[in-house]
Structure formats: C-alpha cells, structure tokens
Amino acid sequence: MSTKESPVRPKPGVSSLGRLLPFARPYVWQFIAVIALVIVFNTSSVMQPYLVKVAIDNDISTNHPNMHGLVVIAAIYVGVVVIGVAANYMQIMVLQRAGQSVIRSIRLALFRHIERQAMRFFDSRPIGTLVANVSNDTETVSQFFTNFFLSLIRDGLSIVMIVFAMFRLDPRIACYAMILVPIIAGVSAAFRGQLRRRYQRTRTLLSSMIAFLAENLAGMRLTQIFHQEKRQRAAFERLDAQYRDANITEYFTSMWFNRTLELLGNVAVSAVVFIGGNAVLHDAIKFGTLYAFIRYIQQFFQPINAMTQQWNTLQSAVVAADRIGQILQHEPEIQDKAETARVDLDAIQGRVEFEHVTFGYKPDQPVLRDISFTVEPGQFIGVVGATGAGKSSVMGLLTRFYEPQEGIITLDRIPIWDYSQRDLHALIGIVQQDVSLFTGTVRDNIRLFREEIPDEVVREAARVVGADGVIERLIHGFDTQLYGKGSNLSAGERQLISFARIVALNPKVLILDEATASLDSHTEALVQKGLQAVTENRTTLVIAHRLSTIRHADQILVFDKGRLVERGTHAELVAQGGLYAKLDAESGIESRVIS
C-alpha cells in the first residue's frame, strides 16, 4: 500500500490543494465576483458606524442641528444596509454554486479515475477507504473552496477595512488598537488547540459508550441469563460518567473561550474610552470619531476569531486533498494502446489462445507457469484443479484484469491488449460465484442500467435462462426493487439473474467462475437449465468446483501448482489415470452422497 511504500513522503502541504485548483479554473469569474460582492458587503458594514458618526458630528451635536441632513443620512443608512444584504445573499449563492460545481467535478473525476484502475489497485485498498475518499474527503475539500476561501476574503478584508477606517479617523488611536491583533489571535489559537483535544476526547468516549451500548443491547439475553445486570450496569455507569466528565470539561473550555473574548472586548472598549476620551478632551478628535472607534473595536473581534477557526478547516482540507491527489496521480496500470485494433464485434468468432503465459500477482511468485492452450469457437472447456492451482488467474488474465509477465493471449488471433478494453469486455463475459447485484429494479440489474437494452430483450433473456417464473413471482415482477445487494433474494434466484444478465449482454466468450459452487443441490438443479442456455453458441470456460458440471466438456484443462498438467476429454483423462482420474474418483462419492 502507498502508505507503506513511502514512509519518508513529506507531510502534505498546501501544495496538495494547489493540485486541485485546475478544477476551480472554469469558475474563476464566479470567484472574482464573490470577491467583488464581499468588498461591497464589507464596505457596507464598515460604513454603518461612519454614517452614525457623520450624523452625530454634522447634524445632531453641532451648533446648527440639521434635520434634513439626518433624514438623508438615515436614508443612506438603509440603502447601504440593503445593498450589503443583497451583496451578501448573492455572494452566498454564487460562491456555493461555484464551490459545489468544483466538488462535483472532483467527485466525478475521482470516481471515473478509480473505475479505470486495474484490479491490482483494488486488491490493495479497502473499499471503505475508497468510498471515504469519494464522499468524505471531497466534502472536506469543499470546505476549502467555500468556507475557507470566504473567510480569507471576507474576514481578511474586514480586518483590513476596519484598520483602514480607524487609521483614517485617527492614526494615533488606531495604533493603540493594533495591540489587539496579536492578543486576540494568540488567545484564539491557544484555546483552539485545547478545544480540539477536549472535543476529540469527548468524541472517543462517546463512541466507546455507543459501542458498549450496542453490544449490550444485542447481548441483553445473555446478561439476563447469567444474571449479570448489576455488573453490566456498573460498567455502563463508568462509561457514562467518563463521558459526562469529559463533556463538562469540553463545555467549560468552550465557555471560557467565549467569555475571554468577550472580556477582552470589554477591556478594549474601556481602553478606547480612556484614550479617545482624553483626545476629545484635548480637541484632538470629535466625539463622533470616538463613537465610531468604539463600534469598530467591537467589530474587530469577530473576523479575527473566525479566521483562527478556519485554520482547522485548512489543515483537514490539506490532508483530504492529499489523499485525493494521490489517487488522481495513480495512473491506471492497464491502459488502452494509443492505436487499438478496429474490429467488427459481430464478426468475432471467439477463438481463445494462451501461448506460453507466465503470471504472478507478485512478479517473483508466479501462480501460472508457461501455460499454453487453445479454445476453438463455440467450444466448452472445463478448468479444474485444487484451490490455489491457478484456475481463477486464467480468468483474470483473459479479461485483462491483470497482465502476464510473459507470453501472449489472443482472441481471434489478435492479442487481447490490441483491443480497446471496451471492446474486449463487450466480447468476454463472466459469471462469478458471488453475484454482484445493485440497488435498483430486477430489470435494471439484468440490463445493468443500460437504457439502450429494450424491455423485450430483458424478458427474453430471463425466459431463456428460466428466471422468468421466479421474477414473475416477486411482488412487482421485473420492477421489484432489490435492496442491500439483493438480500431479499435467495442464492439461486440471484444466480439466475446473473445468468439472465449475461444473455442480455450477449458476449462471444463466457467465463463461469465456480458459478454454482455455493448452491445446494436443489437450487443447483434449478439453475442448471439456465446454465445450459447461457453456454449455448458461445465459447465457454468453466472454472469448475464440482466435476459433474464439466463432465461433458469438449476439453478439460487440469491445473496443479500453476502448471497445466493434463488436458483432454473426460474419458481420455480418466483413462490416463492421472490427477484428474484421482479427483474424479473422490468426487464420485461426494456427488452420490449429495444426490
């Protein structure tokens, strides 16, 4: 895994976010518009105290009170606020629309990129992690494009504009006010660290309490039979109390943080009154100016506090962007050639040939050694061998999920890597032991959500494999919704749907990977007819678990420890008296007991 490979990789930096910036480029005008709107909004906020100052100094507290001027100022005031609010509304909508669009593009790109990866990529990564990359990490990054960006612009500009306004009003008092900047930032930063730690501790304790509770609700019967109610109650009480105490600590920290900022604000105002009051006393400034200063000092706290809050957002966004970036940078191991063979899919016969193929999931540990065989169009081939003999790897190679280290695999005498993967996968179909079903209707599961496959084809496919009866018996027939990967169907029903799917998609070559291994004998009889229908008129490779399924094969390939050790028809191989004959003798007993 990537984390193991590169322990010396530098810690993710802001540059990892930079790599995602191209996704934002189409929306550059929107982001510029947001900046403009923020400037309008901030100007409106900064102007409000100033307008009151003008009213006080020019209209109210002068020797020539001016009612007309006051009306004008009030009208301007309302106008300024309305413009500010409108700008804010538009800013929110424009920014969020742009931010959501950026995240949408990142999500789609990420999903498509993951889909394009070779199987080896999925072998080494838990599905849950990939899902978290697509959903949670992108969500975290979106915080960067919206909240962080906005805070940087809005709060940063607020601070700049307030400072600017204060210096315009009176540089001397403004200089004093600047002392506040490091104090507020320092207090915020100190508390943030504490808050984060306490918050995490509370979360941890909460989740262990939830885990305990979930387990004990599930095992309540056992507690009751063993008469251990008191003991479990005491254990729960301990967890409950730990959580309570941690939660109270967290609450107190956050409370004192808010109160401290409030206290600082009050101290600052009284300092301004002292300094400014003396300035008014010496006629250095007018009273209105002092009024505006008090307002500005009060406005000063919010943006600084908000910006320190965004620091956390930035940190988690960087980590998330780094994870996304690592996936996007991972080039799919298996890609189409620049020039792929142009083939007429309908004309393909379905001849498969392996020539001296050697393959290992790790190059130094081959699981297939020097394998050669040919399958003529329409033939039915059985592949047998013990677990780990390399049977399934044959399938992985033919579908080009993996690439061999040596040798050539051809379909109709053209190497499979000369086909585009799209063509190759349209020509070769697989049916797996565990059926993949999707949340959706039975119809959509058969046609794999391909709108271009008409309903008649779906119904015909179901009829051919004998699934129609089963499906008609479901509540809504073909429109029945399958939930939770088809858990409302039996194993046999699920397998029948996967057979119908293959018939609907109609590949030239079919691989059945132990398709009936997990079924009991009754269900196997049910799907047997479907199986026959599926294999008709196609080149078929069956990776067999039970020999009974391949007894009548045109050719049987016997694998042992990565080598192709025997080949021939059932009769020939039994006559040879080798590995196959031995397997056949053992399975004879088995099948008699079952039937």
Next chain:
Amino acid sequence: MSPQSLLRQYLLEHKWGYLLSTLAIIASEFINVQFPNILGRFTDALSAHRLTYHSVAVYALLLLAVGVVYVFFYAIGQSQNGRAARRFEYLLRLRLFEHWELLSAEYFRRRSIGDLLNHAMNDVQQVREALSGGFNILTNAIFLMLATLIMTFATVSWKLTLLSMIPLVFIPFFIVWMGPQVRNSSRKVQEALSSMSELAEESFTSIRLIKATANEDVESARFERRVDQIVGEQISLFRKSATFQSVIPTASSLSFAIALLYGGWMALTKQIPLGSFVAFTFYLGQLAIPLQQIGMVINNFQRASASLIRLQVLLDEKPGISDPSEPVTVDAIHGDIRVDLDSFQYADGTVAALHDVHFHLRPGQTLGIVGRTGSGKTTLVNLLPRIFDPPPDSVFLDGHDIRSLPLKTLRESIAYVPQDGFLFSATVRENIAFGDADASEDAIERVAKAASIYDDIMEFPDGFDTLIGERGVALSGGQRQRTAIARAFLKQAPILVMDDSLSAVDMETEKRILQGLEDVRKSRTTIIIAHRLSAVRHADWILVMDDGTVVEQGTHQDLLNQNGLYATIYAMQEKGEASAS
C-alpha cells in the same frame, strides 16, 4: 419513573443550584445594560465639557468593571446550567440502561438496536441541549430584554424604544417559521450524501463485474445523478440559509434607521440628550440578540419535548418478565425438569410457536433435541430460563412452576450456551468469567481445557488477556462457540443448556468436548440441541422436533427402531460421515 418526573425531581433536587444560576444570569444582564448607560453619561459629560482627565479615567474604569463583573456572573450561570444538564443527561441515560436490563427478549425481538441507540444518544442529547444551552439562552433572553427595556424606558424614551423595536419583533416569528425548513433541507443534504456513498460502495464492491461488462460509463452516469442530487439539495439549503442571513440583519438595520431618524430628531431638538441617543444605539444592538435567541429557543424546546415524549414511551414499557409477587423459596435446585406444554405463542405471533410438548428429565440426565431449522428447538429451551415466558403451570423445575421461583434462583441454576456464541468485546478471561467475576485462575483454565479452547487461547498474543471483538482478535465461529462453552462450564449450575453450540466445531473437537462434558454430566441435568446426531446419540432421552412439536421421542435405540424421521436423518448422516473420512 417517567422522564418528565425524573426531570422534575432533578430540577427540585438542584433547585438551589438553578436558583443561583438564574440569579447570576439575571444579575449579569442587569449589569450588562449599564454599559450603554455609562457610555451615554460619558457622552453627555463630554459634550457638556464637564470632563477632566480624572473623570475620563473613572468612566473607563467603570466600563471595565461592568465588563469584568458581567462576564464573571454570566460565566457562573452558564457553567452551573451546563454542568447540571450534563449530569441529568448522565442520569437519564443510566436510567434507560437500567430499564432495558429489565425488559425481556420479547421486547428486543421487536426493536432494532439502531433505533434504541438513537434514543439513548440523540433524544437524550436533545433534552440535555434544551436544559443547558436552551435554559441559558432563555433566561438570558428574557432578562436581557427586560433589563434593556427598563433601562431605555427609564433613561432614554419609551416612545423611541417601542417605535424602534417594531421591525425586531418579527424576528422570533421568522426564526420559528424558517428554522424547521433549514433543518429539513440539511437533512435532505445528508440523505443525498449517504445515497451517493452507498452507490460508490456498491460500485467499488462490484468493480470486477463493471469492468468485465465494460459498464464503467453507465456506472459513472449513475454516480453523476447522485452527485447532481447533492448539488441540488445543497443549493436549496444555501438559498434558505442565505435568506435567513439576510432577513435578520435587514430587520435590525431598519430598526437602527428608525432609531437614527427618530432618536436623532429627539436629540437635535434637545428632547433627549446626545448621550441618551448614543446609549440607545448600543441598547438596540442588545435588544436584537434576545429576540433572535427566543426564536431559536422555541425551536430547541420543541425538539426536546418531542424527544422527551419518545423517551417517555420507551420507559413506559413494562418489564414482561419479573419476579413473582409471592416467590417460592427453595434451598437448592436439583435439576428435575418437567415440561407439560400445550401451546406457546410469541406475543407478536399469529400461530403457536410450540404445541404439545411433554417430557420429564430427572436430575443428572441428558436430553438431546434434534430437528430442522425453525422447528422450535431454541424456543423450547428459551422457556426454561424464562427468556420467553411460558404459560403458567407448563414448565416445572424440581416440581415448582418456574414462574413461581425467584428469577435469581431460576437463572442461577442454569448455565446456557447460546446458538451464536455471543461474546463481549472484552478479554478472553473476562468473557469466560462472565458469570463469576471472582473465579480463580485455576477454574478458568480448567473450563477452557474442558471446552477445548485452551490451546487456541495460548496461541493468542496475550493469552487469557487477549482482547476479542472489533478492537482485538477476531475469533472463528468455532472458537467463539468453544469460549461460550467454557463460560457456561464455569458457572457451577445444576442445569446446562447447549443450544446448537457445536455446529462450527469439527467432529474431533466435538468428541473431545462431549467427553469433557461426560465428567461433569453426572451431577448436571444437560440439554443439548444439535444438528449432528453424533452429539446426542448417547443422551438419556432424545426429542425429535418438527413444526413446533415433538414428533418422536425416546432413546437412540428406540428411535432407530421406530424407523421414522430420526432413523432417516441418521441413515443419511452415517453415510456422509463414512464418505467424508
């Protein structure tokens, strides 16, 4: 006790604390409103040129004192309420747990664990939030408003106050109206997000099929639709919250404009001094806050009372199985079991789960029960410890109807191995000693050996101290079963019930466990449910169950002679064993 009365009692018990916090908040708000007042008087003194360097310092210090004392008092109130609410949260959750411990399996059959967890977490937290933040804000809002009104009426002008407040009074109504819509929208965003995650998981799980069918584009089109859905829901949420963020400042600023115009006119016509006008602009800011808060508190209380009702319903559930009102006292249980059951039906069932079951087992005897899945075997043995309650006078222990025995006596006399081998996320030792926390090291090792799990445990990283479960070692099905067997062995009970607890162990181990059992069996009445007949063939008595009733019973030999269902299963399994070996 219902959550309401629990809450009432809690508030009563802590009435002095709550009185203190309420008084502290009231005091803090009446101090807080002095802030604009002092500023106003300062302004007046300044414009009247009555100020000296000394008096400026006095005003500044006054403001400082008000600021510090206010913060201090408010913090007292806030911390008291916050702490008290979290302590109540703790009590309420503990109360829930205790209640659940009393409820029978019948109850848990009908509930999903996720649903119950939801109650214990979200509903309880909702109540706590109302009690903590809600209580603070409510007290704060009421008294800040009251104090501000008093101050403005007394020191500025009541006409100016009322006129300026007109736009503000709409704010709480707006919040009560808009709040649930915003919440609803954000729930939809969450749903859209999880729907996308589900699809991503489904796709990546089925990646082989998707690749093998060249279905990548179809799949990413499906994914794209889910992503678009998120974008749509997000935009709708932002539209609402943007409205939210626009209406409130607009209302505030309208009211400020009125203050500017009307108050300014009053000031310039000298109806009020400039200081009062200045003070009023600050008061107005203080008035807008509680009006917003009242709206939020109403929403908060609505949610909390809904939660309280849900908790009420939960705690009203009566324990289905409890001690009899006049329990029979017995000194020792010997293990004589007699079942005389005509019919048993689950409370939520429509047909009888069991009917016509009659047998008698003497102390020290072994009973084997066989039958298909769903034939009623587990239901039958669950009646014995009253996990499900049998009808009166149908199950007897030492001649007493089990319903007349104290639950403690009854359950202490039965050691039980559940079907699924349920274990807790604790160490191996804690799991084995679940029934007896004081068990000696020797005893634990002895039962581990008897259950054939000792060697496995020795291979674990920390032996008996190995943590099992999600955060520790994952046990195989057979290991779970054997650990559960050891746990039951440790409990020195006169009756041992093994509910299909050998299904995941191989034949060899089964033999060894049954032999280990042989030694203790003599003194214990044993009931073994099994699929493989090898586990029951040596039993003193065997029940063959089908469709909720006993279809055959007798000794192994009797049943073979009957040539019925038992004989058929036996014939099939004998053959299977022969060919497998």
